[in-house]
Amino acid sequence: MVKHITQEKINLYAEASGDFNPIHLDESFAATTPLGGTIAHGMLNLAYVSEMMTSAFGRSWLSEGKLRAKFKEPARPGDTLTINGKINCVEQKDDVSYANCSFECLNQKGEMIVTGETIIKLSSDKE
Amino acid sequence: MPVKTISYEELIPGYEFPPATYELSASLVSKYLRAVDSAGDGFVPPLAITACAIAAMTGSFSLPSGTIVIHASQELEFFKLLPIGTTIECHIGVAQKITRGKMSMLILEFEVLDKGKEKVQSGRATIALPT
Numbered sequence: 001m002v003k004h005i006t007q008e009k010i011n012l013y014a015e016a017s018g019d020f021n022p023i024h025l026d027e028s029f030a031a032t033t034p035l036g037g038t039i040a041h042g043m044l045n046l047a048y049v050s051e052m053m054t055s056a057f058g059r060s061w062l063s064e065g066k067l068r069a070k071f072k073e074p075a076r077p078g079d080t081l082t083i084n085g086k087i088n089c090v091e092q093k094d095d096v097s098y099a100n101c102s103f104e105c106l107n108q109k110g111e112m113i114v115t116g117e118t119i120i121k122l123s124s125d126k127e
Numbered sequence: 128m129p130v131k132t133i134s135y136e137e138l139i140p141g142y143e144f145p146p147a148t149y150e151l152s153a154s155l156v157s158k159y160l161r162a163v164d165s166a167g168d169g170f171v172p173p174l175a176i177t178a179c180a181i182a183a184m185t186g187s188f189s190l191p192s193g194t195i196v197i198h199a200s201q202e203l204e205f206f207k208l209l210p211i212g213t214t215i216e217c218h219i220g221v222a223q224k225i226t227r228g229k230m231s232m233l234i235l236e237f238e239v240l241d242k243g244k245e246k247v248q249s250g251r252a253t254i255a256l257p258t
Binding site: 003004009010012013015016017018019021022023029033034035041042043044046047048050051054059061062063064065066067068069070071 | 155158159161162163164165168170172173174175177178179181182183185186193195196197198199200201202203204205206207208257
């Protein structure tokens with residue numbers, strides 16, 4: 001999955017989430033910080049991961065998914081993010097199958113923006 | 128948005144914020160979907176719910192002007208899908224507060240309930256505050 005980060009999307013995300021921290025919105029303030037400019041909300045980047053998981057697993061992900069993510073580098077306006085995921089293994093616990101997956105979100109320079117793991121319930125033999 | 132009643136210095140592990148309530152209205156979900164560039168499927172995206180919880184967390188305490196808040200890591204568990212229009216309640220507590228050199232780290236735990244007090248999602252967020 002490929003997504004483009006724009007300041008407009010960041011501004012919209014701030015309105016939808018209620019997170020108006022100036023590091024996301026105020027270019028003149030952000031330029032004076034060590035980050036050097038505005039950055040996307042970490043949860044905006046993670047929303048793309050969730051969308052990828054929804055495409056792959058549908059409602060199993062939405063209603064019973066588990067996620068652990070680390071935000072490694074900020075995504076900035078103008079960045080193009082590529083989100084990849086893979087199933088590492090499928091485990092059985094009490095007649096239920098769980099997929100253990102890993103994911104990564106990289107920018108156009110190949111820098112890691114977000115990385116992490118997810119667990120999704122696949123099926124129950126009793127169902 | 129919750130009212131900022133406590134300063135960062137006053138936060139201690141075990142502190143619980145007053146619950147924050149959000150209505151996941153059609154307009155809020157629509158705005159969220161446009162921001163994340165997604166079509167949606169008639170339900171509230173779980174990360175839109177998380178976004179409310181995160182905003183409730185970071186909006187619940189006051190920081191010195193100009194402080195940068197960096198989201199360092201996130202754990203999440205989803206328990207149920209919610210239809211658009213649902214009202215949720217976010218319960219947030221301080222799990223840990225760590226200072227390492229010029230970096231302060233705050234680990235917050237949250238639980239989101241629906242109107243029937245059923246658990247919708249839970250999570251743990253680590254936020255870093257460079258000083």
